[in-house]
Amino acid sequence: MSTSQAIYAGWMEIPTSAVNEDARRRAEDAAIAALVDQYAAALYRVAYSVLRNPSDAEDAVQEAFLRVLRHRHSLAEVRDHRVWLIRIVWNVTLDRKRRAKTRPETDDVAELARVLPAKGLSQEELAAAAEHHARVLACVERLPAKEREVLLLSAFEELTSVEIASVLGITESSVRSRLFRARNLMAELLDYERNEHERSLR
Amino acid sequence: MNSNPHKPMSSAPNSDFGEETLRLIASLPAPQGLEDRVHKALGAAPRMGKVVAWPTGIRSRFSLESNWMRTAAAAAIVFVVVGGGWGVLNRVEQGQNGKVIVMPARIPASGGFSGAGAIRTPETIPGPTVKQPAKKAAAPKKNRIAQPAASHAAPQPVAQ
Numbered sequence: 001m002s003t004s005q006a007i008y009a010g011w012m013e014i015p016t017s018a019v020n021e022d023a024r025r026r027a028e029d030a031a032i033a034a035l036v037d038q039y040a041a042a043l044y045r046v047a048y049s050v051l052r053n054p055s056d057a058e059d060a061v062q063e064a065f066l067r068v069l070r071h072r073h074s075l076a077e078v079r080d081h082r083v084w085l086i087r088i089v090w091n092v093t094l095d096r097k098r099r100a101k102t103r104p105e106t107d108d109v110a111e112l113a114r115v116l117p118a119k120g121l122s123q124e125e126l127a128a129a130a131e132h133h134a135r136v137l138a139c140v141e142r143l144p145a146k147e148r149e150v151l152l153l154s155a156f157e158e159l160t161s162v163e164i165a166s167v168l169g170i171t172e173s174s175v176r177s178r179l180f181r182a183r184n185l186m187a188e189l190l191d192y193e194r195n196e197h198e199r200s201l202r
Numbered sequence: 203m204n205s206n207p208h209k210p211m212s213s214a215p216n217s218d219f220g221e222e223t224l225r226l227i228a229s230l231p232a233p234q235g236l237e238d239r240v241h242k243a244l245g246a247a248p249r250m251g252k253v254v255a256w257p258t259g260i261r262s263r264f265s266l267e268s269n270w271m272r273t274a275a276a277a278a279i280v281f282v283v284v285g286g287g288w289g290v291l292n293r294v295e296q297g298q299n300g301k302v303i304v305m306p307a308r309i310p311a312s313g314g315f316s317g318a319g320a321i322r323t324p325e326t327i328p329g330p331t332v333k334q335p336a337k338k339a340a341a342p343k344k345n346r347i348a349q350p351a352a353s354h355a356a357p358q359p360v361a362q
Contacts, residue, residue, distance in 0.1 A: 036240045049227050058236060069244055098298035136220030155224035168361045186220050 028072040036065055040147060042158065043089040049152050051092045052137070063102055064089040080166075086159070087167045139189040146184055147182035154176075 040061055045059035047064075067088055070077070078084045140148055146192060153164045154175075161179075165172045 020266070033241065036237055040240050043281075044232040044236055045228055045230060048230060049224065052227070054233060058233065058239065065240050065244055066247055067247065068246055095261065133223045133226070136223040138241045139220060139247050141226070151221075152224060155221060155228040157225075157229070190220060 003024075021121065028075060031075055032065065032068055032072060035081060035085065039085050040065075041094055042082070043085055044087050045084055046153075046156065049095045050090075050097055056096060056100070057093075060089055060092045063096075064092045067092070080163075082158075083163050083166050088165075089166055090153075123131065135193050136186075136190065139193060140187055142189060143185055147178050147185060150178040151182040151186070154179055 043061045043064060044057050047060035049056065051057050051060065064085065068085070138149065143151065150157060150164060151167060153159055154161075161169070161172050161175045165175045168175070170178075
């Protein structure tokens with residue numbers, strides 16, 4: 001019992017239910033803190049893969065955990081916290097992306113070259129790799145929303161197709177068929193882009 | 203590479219779908235101090251109000267769980283409902299003697315229109331009186347064929 005509680009206990013009786021409530025709240029706070037330590041980085045990467053803006057991704061992670069705090073009473077009912085949290089941050093991220101549709105993302109080559117790891121590459125190779133990454137991201141943006149979502153989530157090593165299905169609220173077979181379509185579309189788009197690029201160089 | 207059979211991307215590692223780029227993005231490290239900032243944000247978030255219990259003395263004597271307190275509360279509710287109903291009924295009874303508005307007897311202007319039995323008709327100002335048009339003498343009918351001049355007229359036979 002804290003000092004303030006001990007002081008007030010003489011005048012005001014704290015009922016058993018209130019003590020339980022306080023203990024429960026503390027346990028929930030501790031559980032949320034543990035979730036932050038364990039999954040904040042993973043959630044950031046999920047948010048960044050969609051928003052591609054560090055501060056926006058961090059804001060999305062904070063908003064996701066604030067939502068968790070609001071629904072902390074249902075924390076005990078969650079079976080897989082990781083998938084549950086990814087689902088929350090995914091929804092937050094999509095909301096943010098929808099709201100900030102007019103704002104340009106950091107798709108420029110220089111920003112990508114700075115962000116993406118490129119060890120042992122010469123300056124020319126680095127520039128070419130950054131240009132390729134930018135082209136890929138532009139093609140990803142041109143995909144239909146359903147295929148794009150599955151493709152983005154499938155890039156995460158730690159997510160299985162079952163978990164992707166759980167995050168998106170669809171069946172596993174839908175995940176597979178969407179991923180198949182997304183790959184075909186991406187291959188076509190990248191092929192077209194490559195041909196256009198080569199034609200422009202001639 | 204992920205050897206998980208449920209991992210969707212593991213089936214085609216070398217094909218160019220731009221997955222390498224997406225994987226690079228997906229494997230980016232989180233910024234330093236992210237967890238601390240999230241902890242701070244959660245600490246600053248407003249919490250729901252805490253339920254404060256009644257003081258011990260008041261709670262033991264005036265607890266809502268006790269029977270007489272419940273009876274008193276029920277009696278108070280009945281009193282309010284009955285009292286309110288009686289008040290409304292009393293006002294309605296008083297209001298039955300409504301004010302009678304006596305309409306002043308209106309003397310119709312001479313020569314005006316009649317009220318045609320209407321309860322209330324707007325006052326009209328006496329308008330201009332229309333003069334009786336003078337009776338004009340009936341205009342002689344014009345003959346279609348012009349009468350010849352007297353000098354050129356054929357001599358009328360004299361009645362004998």
